[in-house]
Amino acid sequence: MTNIQEKPNLGAAPGAWNQVEVEKCHPDSKILGVDILPYDPPSGVSTMQANILSKQTHRLIRDFFRKSDQERELKAARTMDIQSSSGGTIASITNESLVASELENDSDERSESHNSNKGTKEKTIKSVEEIEAERENERPIDVVVSDMYEPFLQVSGYHSRTTNLPYFRMANMTGLALKDHLASMDLCDAALIVCCDLLRKNGKCIMKFFTGEEDKNLEKRLSVVFRKVYRFKPKATRPESKECYFICLGKRHDIVNKMDVFKVA
Numbered sequence: 001m002t003n004i005q006e007k008p009n010l011g012a013a014p015g016a017w018n019q020v021e022v023e024k025c026h027p028d029s030k031i032l033g034v035d036i037l038p039y040d041p042p043s044g045v046s047t048m049q050a051n052i053l054s055k056q057t058h059r060l061i062r063d064f065f066r067k068s069d070q071e072r073e074l075k076a077a078r079t080m081d082i083q084s085s086s087g088g089t090i091a092s093i094t095n096e097s098l099v100a101s102e103l104e105n106d107s108d109e110r111s112e113s114h115n116s117n118k119g120t121k122e123k124t125i126k127s128v129e130e131i132e133a134e135r136e137n138e139r140p141i142d143v144v145v146s147d148m149y150e151p152f153l154q155v156s157g158y159h160s161r162t163t164n165l166p167y168f169r170m171a172n173m174t175g176l177a178l179k180d181h182l183a184s185m186d187l188c189d190a191a192l193i194v195c196c197d198l199l200r201k202n203g204k205c206i207m208k209f210f211t212g213e214e215d216k217n218l219e220k221r222l223s224v225v226f227r228k229v230y231r232f233k234p235k236a237t238r239p240e241s242k243e244c245y246f247i248c249l250g251k252r253h254d255i256v257n258k259m260d261v262f263k264v265a
Contacts, residue, residue: 011148146191181212
């Protein structure tokens with residue numbers, strides 16, 4: 001069984017990848033299916049119907065996994081066992097008693113600091129901009145799985161049309177190899193931005209793409225972000241199929257300058 005992981009699945013509908021993730025991942029892992037299409041996920045998977053081309057979707061993904069991390073930390077702190085030298089449990093401390101103790105210690109420290117610095121003001125208040133900057137620098141994800149490029153075409157019925165007709169950009173397969181390939185590259189770049197902004201250092205990515213002339217440039221961009229990038233074509237696909245995957249291992253840095261990534265031709 002692998003370690004606990006935080007994993008968004010981009011282009012998750014109808015949920016096949018989710019099923020594999022539930023079976024292969026640690027039961028405490030958090031899996032989020034993200035798709036512009038609605039679908040019914042398997043048990044143990046959360047879903048978000050959203051457009052990956054929107055920056056707001058990236059914020060919602062970050063907030064989901066950020067909240068997940070906080071819940072896991074609270075659960076871990078709820079009960080702590082004190083071990084004896086022989087390895088047996090001799091006492092348990094609940095989260096409430098730990099919190100009360102920490103608050104009391106903090107209060108004493110603040111009082112001592114205040115008394116020793118009566119003539120100074122040491123109150124620090126974080127601005128909204130500072131708090132937002134801290135949130136933007138959080139990287140809560142371990143693995144990104146991108147299976148985007150084949151939803152149905154929709155031209156009306158939008159709640160909002162501020163995302164440049166997203167269903168046209170969501171690469172419904174046309175049968176025209178060049179058009180399908182370029183649309184696939186568009187969505188792969190969107191997944192790469194998610195990796196740049198949300199993936200932790202040493203994180204991984206699995207990305208489906210539609211082969212063509214531009215995939216070599218995509219591979220170069222991926223190599224800026226990841227230490228190792230491999231092409232993989234599943235044996236189950238037909239020889240004439242253009243479907244392929246990039247397996248990307250070891251994100252180089254937590255913070256990635258997207259200008260450096262996308263200036264690669």
